[in-house]
Amino acid sequence: MERTAVNPWKWSLGIGFNQAELIEGTRRELICSGQTSMDGDGHPQHAGDMRAQVILAMDNLEAVLAGADMTLADVVRFNIYTTDVDELFACYDVIAGRFGAAGVQPPCTLLGVTRLAFPELMVELEATAAA
Incomplete structure (x- = not known):
């Protein structure tokens, strides 16, 4: 698979994502459902x-990817839903660090929502x- 970053503006690179990526030569695609802080039960x-x-x-997302013999390095699109955008930004280093270690900056959308499936989830x- 070949990934080519498309960034008409460079501001997003400082926060860890590309505006777009041109993906060529893939054989498999994995569509993951939203992963939250749920335990195995x-x-x-x-x-x-x-x-x-x-x-x-993030641990749960990596487990789902591993189940398909993939890693964060294979992620080509990433969406974040949160009930508190400001608090999410305060710990965005966790997300950026994991993708940075994988050597990718997938296009990303961050959305603030009223609530998620369970009220405890943020x-x-x-x-x-x-891949």
Whole structure:
């Protein structure tokens, strides 16, 4: 797979994402449902702790990717839904650090929402991967 960043403006690079990516030569595509801070039994974890929720949601996303023999390096689209945009930005380093370690800056959309599926949840991460 070949990824070509498309950035008519450079401001997004400082926060860790490209405006777009041209993806060529893929064989497989994985559409992930939103990952949250749920444990293996489907119970919300870390009520009121955004950083802990982001860490567990990223762990869960990486587990889903691994189930398809993929990693964060294969993510070509990333969406974040949060009930508190300011608090999410305060711990965005977790997300940027993980993608940075994987060597990618996938296009990203961040949306503030009123609530998620369970009232305790503060963040949901949705990804599309290609390999």
